[in-house]
Amino acid sequence: MGRVVVITSGKGGVGKTTVTANVGASLAKLGKKVVVVDMDIGLRNLDVVMGLENRVVYNIMDIIEGRCKISQALVREKHLTNFFLLPASQMHTKEDVKIESVDEIISIIKESFDYVLLDSPAGIENGFRSAASPASEALIIVTPDVSSVRDADRVIGLLENSGIEGISLIINRYDPLLVHKKKMLDANDIVDVLSLDLIGLIPEDKGVIDSENRGEVLSIIAKTPAVQAFENVAKRMEGEDVPFMKLDIERKGLFSIFRRK
């Protein structure tokens, strides 16, 4: 029976969907059978980020409302045979979703997968609640800024009250140069304030936009520091003790990559 993990943040635009696609891909590269579920009903994006928009036939609401079987709605990723997308509906709104129905569908799906990653919408309303409800673990995504960390703290409180067990932190869009200049919160600051276990530190990577433009998941087609960081998240989820990458700017190799372009 698979692990059900919600990927959430409170604040929008911090990279939940990108992290979902790339952590999902990294777990799949480790040989795990993975499905990523777009829970952003009415504003679906995971299909576009993964370049699968033309292959979507059915969606999660079609399953819930009985128009198709689960297997008919799953879209296989283009390169990895053990990596699937369950798209959101674009026609419905978040208020149309019944939490019990989502719980039921996910509990069936998790029987056939090692990982079910639920890409939560921003906010703390119905959409977030129906994404969090089936999950027993959570990945909190923050960017190193005051508003993102503040919203994350709110979400962490809600998740703890709802009884979710393993809550881990991913810091996204980390800029080692700004951190070095003391113009950006560093990883220790954020971990200190939120008192969560850090499971991922993802450096800012221009390649993310470039690959999403083309409808490819960066972690599947490239080998950059961000990709390595995503792979490390997957390994840590699998229980491996992976040291955090040295992102300080003295390390010339990494620095030159950040400066490229």
Place this chain on the structure above:
Amino acid sequence: MGWFGRRDTKSVAKERLKLILVQDRALLSPSLLNNMREEIINVISKYLDIQQSDISIQIQRESHKTILEAIIPVKGVKR
């Protein structure tokens, strides 16, 4: 260093965050907290002689749990 005098902006950000989160994490409004405080003092005063001026009652979410902390100095037992 610019806008915030000599301090680096990341320290400013962290200080601001800490203050914001203390407020955000407060579960009760100040008036409700005050009501609870009054009632707690009333109940305890029935049994114990307490130092009213040094009482501290706080409710806060810390990592993974919420704690109600009441520090109430006791002068003696009521007979």
